[in-house]
Amino acid sequence: MKKRYLLQTGAAIVGVMALSRYLSSRSEAQTASESGFEIVKTEAEWRRILSPDQFNVLRQHGTEPRFSSLLDKQFAQGVYHCAGCALPLFSSDTKFDSGTGWPSFYAPIDNAIRTSVDHSFLMTRTEVHCRRCGGHLGHVFDDGPAPTGERYCINGVALKFVAQ
Numbered sequence: 001m002k003k004r005y006l007l008q009t010g011a012a013i014v015g016v017m018a019l020s021r022y023l024s025s026r027s028e029a030q031t032a033s034e035s036g037f038e039i040v041k042t043e044a045e046w047r048r049i050l051s052p053d054q055f056n057v058l059r060q061h062g063t064e065p066r067f068s069s070l071l072d073k074q075f076a077q078g079v080y081h082c083a084g085c086a087l088p089l090f091s092s093d094t095k096f097d098s099g100t101g102w103p104s105f106y107a108p109i110d111n112a113i114r115t116s117v118d119h120s121f122l123m124t125r126t127e128v129h130c131r132r133c134g135g136h137l138g139h140v141f142d143d144g145p146a147p148t149g150e151r152y153c154i155n156g157v158a159l160k161f162v163a164q
């Protein structure tokens with residue numbers, strides 16, 4: 001009887017330890033993903049400040065239809081800010097007409113963006129997102145012009161142009 005009690009208690013303790021390890025690793029993972037970006041909002045909060053098109057691209061990795069953005073053919077002097085958090089992302093100095101139907105740049109502003117590997121649609125692409133809010137912007141390819149050879153293919157709806 002006593003031995004059985006000990007076994008049960010032991011099993012319960014092991015169970016509690018495993019559960020607490022699981023819970024703490026889970027909360028660590030959540031904290032890491034939350035603290036990964038300076039600006040963190042709930043889906044409801046993003047939906048309140050973004051248009052449906054902006055939400056689709058920035059928060060759900062959507063892609064706007066090609067040639068749908070007025071910013072594609074716009075080459076005025078200015079800065080392109082994140083439509084989610086207003087961080088300056090690209091300068092008009094690095095913008096070029098790629099002919100793809102999406103606003104294209106050969107370089108971002110320093111420390112403005114981060115990249116990650118995107119395996120969606122049976123392709124391996126490099127996804128580009130805002131450093132501050134994590135908003136999805138587009139993708140970067142290595143077939144761009146000099147001086148970088150990079151082509152940042154960005155959804156215009158994820159950008160807000162501020163003329164200078």
Ligand SMILES: [Zn+2]
Pocket residue numbers: 082083084085086087130131132133134135
């Ligand atoms: Zn942002």
